[in-house]
Amino acid sequence: MSVFGRIREDVATARLRDPAARSNAEVFWLYSGLHAVWAYRVAHRLWLWRWFFVARWVSQVARAWTGVEIHPGATIGRRFFIDHGMGVVVGETAELGDDVMLYHGVTLGGRSSQRTKRHPTLGNHVTVGAGAAVLGPVTLGDGCVVGAHAVVLQDAPPRSLLVGSPAKARPIAPVHEFDQQFFVDPGSYSI
Template sequence: MSAGNSTNVGFNVVGRRAELKELDPVWFRIREEAEGQVQAEPLLASLIHATVLSHGSLESALSYTLAHKLANEDMRSMALRAVFDEAFGDDPRIAHAVRADVVAVFDRDPACAAYLDPILYFKGFQALQSYRAAHWLWKRGRRALARYLQSRISETFGVDIHPAARIGRGIMIDHATGVVIGETAVVGDDCSLLHGVTLGGTGKEAGDRHPKIERGVLIGAGASVLGNIRVGHCSRVASGSVVLADVPPNSTVAGVPARVVGRSGCAEPARAMDQSIPVDEPDYSI
């Protein structure tokens, strides 16, 4: 999934398909799927050409798509696209994260039929990649513009991620409506969050006040994880739960307030997306 030198590889140059497939297999597959969809549904041809097939890299295609979705009268798409292009071009970690996120959505969401789908249609994916540009701005001291972008992401996608939050790669935010991630929150690699998830604080305290979600955690719809607490790696938070204390690794928690109700049920719950609650193990308070 390495980005390689994908920005400089033109897909339509004769003899370069094999090279692109080796250097950037995710982008190669997206382009092949886009060509297939143009043939299958001519009414989408204009959209797909504008968003995918006219671009030489995944970064360029994503920059175009996000800028057009987030633009308004105050900030035109060309200005926003320049911001995305600068962020994606400056930090190669974003390119790797984008590709890992595409694969994560395809692997974990049964409603995702193609790598192309998150790019064009999935607002959780689009909000997350927009956040990545806002985070890049925040780290470089351009905080006013980062906050503006956060506001537009929230208005457009219904997802509110503070640009200072730290989010890893291989992330799926499914459906995404109502997701809130606070300023000092940390989300590790390979996590899955469903709609209505809140990673928030418990009051007006300042400083480090938001949850730390370790690698491979699955958080169900409508769950709230509040305060400067830690959810251990490869754990599960059941839908509708309110988590107010640390969660041990490889555990399942459920309830209000949440309690440990069993083990996580598998080695990588965020990948398996199994949200069933064990019924044959005793409860443990946390």
């Protein structure tokens, strides 16, 4: 996919995921979460070219500008959307599938200082609610929803709802037609 094709896809994703988005121009010019994703893609490419210092510089400028810190070493799939991005942190060894959505204040962090896989792996169609933390080399299967302010420390099978601190996984109700078009709102679940 071309750069312009990817930009169009990102803008369309933001329009789909955020009911407050009123126009493509608004999303393109004013969505800091989207700007952070675009900066990450540039930094990640530099990281793959082993231009580590420049990649980190790009990511730090993006963090100062957007309030979102995505390490250039992270691996992120397509149609990644950060809603109200301020305070989001994605660690170096994090791996995110396609169609992942993070709300503000989310941390995908590590629990170790060792040079190993120390950040989470999120499958496709995962939603992480505001203020939640997913810590360590845990794996969340496709379609998981992490409730607001949950602290996830263990793996979860696909289509799990994770709430609480520490979070406990429970199955999400069967797929509905609505789920195929929109993410489940993690703020609607309580502990």
